[in-house]
Amino acid sequence: MNKAITDGIVFMPPQFANGLDVWSSGDGTPGTPTYDGSGSGAFVPADADFGGCLEILKVNTIQQLRYMGQTPLLPGCYLQIKARVKAVSGPLPQVRIAGWAGGAGDTHVSGLVEQGPATQLTAYGLVHEITAIVGTGQRPGVDMPWGMSALYGHFGLDIEGANGAVVRVDDIEITDVTDVFLRDMISLVDVRDFGAVGDGVTDDSAAFEAADQAANGRRVYVPEGVYYLGQDVGLDSEVDFEGTVIMPDDRMLLLTKNFDLPTYITAFGDEALAFKKAFQALLNNVDHESLDLCGRKISVSAPIDMQAAVPNRTSYSTRRVIRNGQFDVKDSTAWDTQTFTSTASYDPADPYRLTNVANVANIPVGALVQGSGVGREIYVRSKNEGAGEITLNAPIHDAAGTQTYTFVDFKYLLDFSGFSALQKFGMEDIEFQCNGRSSGIRLAPGGNTFVLKNCFVSRPKDRGITSIGTGCQGMLIDGCQFLSSEEALDVPDRSSIALNANANDVKLRHNRAVRFHHFAVLGGDNNLVLGNHFFQGDSVPNGVRNAGLVMIGTYNSSAIAENYIDNCFVEWTNERDAAPDYASGFSFSAMSITDNIFYSSDVAAWFSYIVIRPYGSGHFLNGLTVTGNKFRTANGTIDRVDRVDTSFAGLDPDRFVNVTFANNTYHNVTIKTANPLRVNHEQNSAAQAWLVDSGGALPFGGQARGCDSVVAVSALKSSLGAVRYAAPYVQLQQGGAEDQVQLRWPESLSGQVTVVMRVER
Known part of the structure; x- marks a missing residue:
């Protein structure tokens, strides 16, 4: 890239032969004295080494030479200022390229490096070439990095040393040397060209945003270094990270073009931190409905507080999905279960609340509650420290009064309990490798339609998925394995x-x-x-x-x-x-x-x-x-x-x-339960009352409270062997367990019947 060629920009100042009225002996700004008729400078038309040149007598502590024209300084453009000089007489001075940085409104931009390296002239008549490079970015080889505030410069020389030196200066050249800094792929826009420093201290947020705006379809390149981003940064271009970024927890990096976990890992250099930042972006309008982990394994050494990763959100209700990767829990004391005990009171008339809870501040939201009358999977949904109260996810039974409760705080790989509510959130094709050290997922206390699909919850220490409230409303768990x-x-x-x-x-x-x-x-x-x-x-x-x-x-x-x-x-x-x-x-x-x-x-x-x-x-x-x-x-x-x-x-x-x-x-089941229950009863000796036993086959200790039918399946015979055509009436709920029926015949009979009895009337 050469702006003089591509955009027709003129960087080269005029030759001294064209007149010295545009060459200042001050900083080059309008109104400063020039070398035209100054007495300290004169044009020499025929120098043996230079041809036409400017001869300067050093009369000031720093003898300045500045072109009074405004040489533009463009983002991504690097200029080399070059001059050939030689000492003619007097003390041998030092000479360096120098400039004056001009900003908006023709004001001076202070705090910048405005001098190049000094060259000591060592002999009379010996020609020295003095050079320096100026540009917007702080890059290796740039002597004067001026950032984005400087819009132009007045460039020339500074002559330093004892007064009385006479120096001749050949025509000053300013050329575009941007191509020296370009990478092989010219489609990259380097954040350093827009003022990024990469020292881990300077806030490079504006430089990243400016590079993104200038990219216009090209990729933004973040070279080696540590870039502190103190503000939210949204990049609509694809980004290549060789360096890493650091940010406050509450600041976001929104990568809309390559929004995936590997890019965030490259950007932040830490897998768990990268996941948190990517999740933060997912819930903050990154223009993606899902975060693709791209098959990456995330090593995790401590529970991930999902709400703390997004401190500007306490609830979320738009569909979002995380998919395609693995979380791998590493051994750490951060996973150790914490246990607390405290006295508290319970009133069945207020079934979701524990009151007068001692040391309530110590009891974590999401802890499992244990105590007399406490059923399975009762958790602390919320707490009111000022009132000394705990809200439970469900009532408990037979626990009226005051007792000591135990609160067990399992540690979860992904913990959503800091959100008040989370709606329509899903995780797909992920393995949660808990390795016997952590539990899996703790849901938000409120919300609906949490989805876990085609996932593995492998070897959780205590729990796979825990709901501490109603965040499980409409929950969908599909095609998952719990190992x-x-x-x-x-x-x-x-x-x-x-x-x-x-x-x-x-x-x-x-x-x-x-x-x-x-x-x-x-x-x-x-x-x-x-x-x-x-x-x-x-x-x-x-x-x-x-x-x-x-x-x-x-x-x-x-x-x-x-x-x-x-x-x-x-x-x-x-x-x-x-x-x-x-x-x-x-x-x-x-x-x-x-x-x-x-x-x-x-x-x-x-x-x-x-x-x-x-x-x-x-x-x-x-x-x-x-x-x-x-x-x-x-x-x-x-x-x-x-x-x-x-x-x-x-x-x-x-x-x-x-x-x-x-x-x-x-x-291989002895008693075959049924209702209605069909029983075959054979009465070998004639009797007027037949007791038909269910054999305990009515379900759940049911009684013979109904009879649908009594059907004779053989001839009914009297005690003398005569066949009778008769119907009985039925007495229900007979026997000690009331699971028998008694058939009452008009006379003593023998035979075989099928009885259909049931537990209902």
């Missing part, structure tokens, strides 16, 4: 949980979870659990098993369908009812469990696949469908597939309604 760090432990020794949710409308679809304490603890209604495979067994003979799915809430209109439920069970409970006794409402109702594969091996005979665990008296089944499932156990048999856990309370079988338990298959 436990406790796989080698026996079932009773495991404590990790793949995920939990508190709000409604969660969709868990086509996921795989391996050997957690629980796969999912779901506290909301209307959930869809479809096509997942979760298995939790061990090799202990007659071993115990934990729940794979924990469904919390009496009215729970969730569908659990087409899953492979392997060496674990589905537990339905109301452990989050602050006042658990049934008073009104639907009680346990509306759930459907259909077309699943239930499998177990080496389990105790009392193991069951579907367990209801009531808290409080008076609860009953008021709508449950269990159809089309395959129940199988290997290496032994189990008694039955359904069970009521009466650790805290039982169900009232006298109130069961709308229960369908049908069209299932059973292998």
